[in-house]
Amino acid sequence: MIPNTFEYKRAGSVEEAIGMLGGDAQILGGGHSLIPALKLRLNAPGALVDISKITSLQSINDNEKSITVGAGVTHAAIASDAVLAEHCPMMGQAACEIGDIQVRNMGTIGGSIAHADPAADWPAVLLATDANVIIQSSGGKRTVDIDQFFKGFYETALEEGEIITSISIPKTAFNRHSTYVKFKQPASRFALVGCAAAVEMDGGIVKSARIGLTGVAESAYRPMSVESALTGKPLNAETIDAAVQNVTEGVSVMSDHYASEKYRTHLAHVFVKRALKNLI
């Protein structure tokens, strides 16, 4: 397995990396989404801009109202981060479920969401966190609401010449009370269904809920009907069962030899329920 030829450029800073983009250059982060595709020759960029040595992208910062996770932070680093564990436990839970330890040691959160695999874990989790994606280009910085970031099958709001620099996770009550559950495709261990759920409780009543689902449709999504059905109700087996009736409403459910549309739909119900029941 050998990729096609390409030029390699190592960037020392985000600004330098942006300057190196253009033409058919692509960004190389941890490489764990890109290099497999290069090896299979499914992707053949003319140049790779390696951002993995840019230290400013590799930290997790504890701010007053948010936690900023650098795009170059590895899954392994997220899995063992104490601040995230306290303020957003589903992040660490999801990180542990990605690939295997070798993959987690190299793969990065920024690389994963830029790739936007429909069965990847981060998209579901970040949708549930109400994160912002911080993006930089030669034109400056912009912030994209996570709800506007995932556009479809391997498609995001990222435009040419742009680099994800960080993801900002708000310190909210719902993120503190969150969970991630996953039913793995047995071979790849990507999600057949992955569900992230974050619920803010107020006096035994759901004040707000955010849920992210991956593996189910062409892109991760929030089952809004479930979120709204729970709001204002107590969180218990009956309310959850009642709320999850239309988990796949409005999306086109995927089908493959591990899970037909019917079965995947069923799993989506089961795993949204399991995630929510974890939070009772």
Place this chain on the structure above:
Amino acid sequence: MANKISITVNGKMHTAEVEARTLLVDFIREHLSLTGTHIGCDTSSCGACTIHMDGKAIKSCTVLAVQADGSELTTVEGLSKNGELHPMQEGFREEHGLQCGFCTPGMMMAATDLLKRNPSPSEHEIREALEGNFCRCTGYHNIVKSIQYAAGKMNGATA
């Protein structure tokens, strides 16, 4: 186009010119002739190519040699020191943790990484930590025992 890289492997610095597309595993096997690191798949799945890069287990089939420029690598050939087997190597021999031997280097590199993070793993933790490594010969039964042996030996040594 050639890229100049300097990589320290098993304590020895190597400088070479490589194509950008050269995978780290090919660099290790072809340029350095360290053939203990194996290639078993195309999809970052099997773990036969597992080595340590800057102290962490990685799959060298999914890293470009140029990405490893400036790094310190340990391969299976660097596991034993001064002619003495590493406790993990000893464990694999004592507990019959290998048959054909092809997955073994990657398996041991993943396992030593585990024990660094978790010196006394349970059977469940060992099995989970090996999810990135395939073995087709042993059914993993004796690999688990081998790692338990190594853990016991290493804990005994540090206690």
Place this chain on the structure above:
Amino acid sequence: MTKYIGKSVKRLEDKRFITGQGKYTDDIKLNNMAYAYILRSPYANAKVNSIDTDAAKAMDGVAAVFTGADVPESIAGVPCGWQVNFKNGDTMKEPPHPLMVRTKVRHVGDAIAIVIADSKAIAKDASELINVDYDILDAVTDPKAAAQPGAPLVHEDVPNNICFDWEIGNPKDEVEAALASAAHVTELEFVNQRVVPNAIEPRSAIGEYDTAYDRYTLHTSTQNPHLTRLLLCAFVLGLPEHKVRVVGPDVGGGFGSKIFHYTEEALVVYFSKIVGRPIKWTAERSESFLTDAHGRDHVSHAKMGFDADGKMVALQAYTYANMGAYLSTFAPAVPTYLHGTLFQGLYTTPKINVDVTATFTHTNAVDAYRGAGRPEATYLIERLIDLAALEMNMDPAELRMKNFIPAFDGVEKEGYVTQVALQYDSGNYEPVLNRALEMIGYEDFRAKQAAQNNGKLLGIGFSTYIEACGIAPSAVVGALGARAGLFESAQVTVQPTGKVSVYTGSHSHGQGHETTFAQVVADKLGIDIGDIEIIHGDSDRVAFGMGTYGSRSLAVGGSAIVKSIDKVLEKGAKIAAHLLEASPDDLNYEDGKWTVKGTDKSVGFGDVSLTSYVPHNYPEGLEPGLDFSSFYDPTNFTYPFGAHVAIVEIDKETGKVELKRFIAVDDVGNVINPMIVDGQIHGGLAQGIGQALHEGTVYDETGQLINGTYMDYCMPRADDLPSFEIDRTVTPCPHNPLGVKGAGEAGCIGSTPAVVNAVIDALWKAGHKVKDIQMPMTSERVWNAMNAG
């Protein structure tokens, strides 16, 4: 005098593997070596109109590009080593398997062109410049569908894609009559799906031609270098065998898939002379999925009849067996003589008939994979008996006990003659099942199952199997269609200093021969195990061999070693007698020395060996030297057996099956190294369990293998399996000198039906009376079964 035999001696070969010094074919680098990449067909069935290689040839660093047109017509392709005849006596259909296609591709992965270049990267880059014009045709992948009228033909001259039809056992009308009068008949239609062997070392081959000696060398990842050499020389390239050396260096697992002689081996040898450089080819994993011979792939329909007491009265089985597009080396033997002959199982069934139709399809070849035919037979029998127990509301263990063949040791009580052409050597079946029941705590299990209340269904499944190993008596297999003998050879060379070099035709690729064989030699000669080296895998060092498969190495190869040792000791005794001035008959050999009975006069093994090479004071007329070769041809197969039990839990909401416990009690005859035998069992179990729960090819309607990577084809991982609970009984083989039966395949043969039976049991006990769930039992399939109707 067993210092080593029966002991878990740590493996002597391990050091090189654990230090990264194992030498697999792809690790070998030869001077001026070129690298090959093989361009393969992306279509399952297509006419090849043209292949344009000009641009590829013109690329810098490309040494040559060849297509099927560059292979002389005289080289028809790789041969099949086993002939099965149609029921009417006609010879099976045996279309050629060309090294590269000329006009038609017949499966995805069929070779179109070989690019030979300075690096593997250049070879692959150049392959992308080859232009092939195809007319794509319809394909068929299912072995039963292939035999139906109107199915697309794989070979124009093979009507209905039928390679052969075949049957064995009692006349069908007798079996049908017995079924008609049975009190209960259990009937099942099912698929024993195609699986991919997936040795972790991908296949690799290096061809080299030496102009100085006019000699070829092939390094290849093979389980049997000598057979590869024979086929390559005599049947493919027409080379003189003494001018070809085949080396199987360290080999990273085989499981059957590296028995066979593959086209790539012939290509690198043939073109190495033309190109004037050594050529290395190593498969990428996706190529392994497309071209390593696959296993299983049967579509079956069977009936098992019982009388009112639960005694089996008849068994009828019909099977369609997939051969793939071309006949691989042993393919026809697998669904016939390694399958149909096993339908007696452990039971006294008086009427049995097995009917097999082998078909060609537009898929990669199917051949022997760990167990080879025996797992398929076991699966059918053991699924039926467990299902019958459920249907008749009987205990599955009791039903088996009721039908077991009574114990026989093959000495006092002669071997059991089956309805399907075999005579079992020795067997004692109740103890293995009893021991397994004890290990499970079966007495309490059913109550626990009924009380289960954790959202999961609990199930238990049994499998009591027999296999035919120690393959095989040459005359017998010759009569059955084998085009080769299946003996083994061994040379024992005692060096002047008393050190011993043993050259065996068996090939170790994980089995630990370098240790087990040395244990046998050390004990027989009474010397230290460190004074012995086991040499294998090189046709220039080992005179001849038949290789390793069919759990044969110790039973056949080990017996050949014993024969040579006996010759060494016999000659050694003559020399010792001369030195001791006694008669050979008055000597005892023990602890490495010959002693005159009743005295303390003795002479050591090393003194005798030295004397044999420095024969100054030496028996008159005796040849110098201490070096013997032997060939051992067994008189029968060996018949290991055992009882396997699986306990599963099924998540009611998702259908996910979790294997909670797996108990295996096997009887493989005498055991030389318990640690190694246990390891063989463990590995077999994982593969058998893998077939039940995880593995299986998926083809689409165009013949594409849609799960041809590890991201799609589920290989069992460490966290998919529990630690195994194993034990054994010992019923020695009565017909080989070591009393051993073979352990390589047992785990893989017994385990698959146990797991499926456990899932069926769990569902049945929960009120879902399903008869079958297609393997692999994915969560969705189990969930569907729970939610059907």
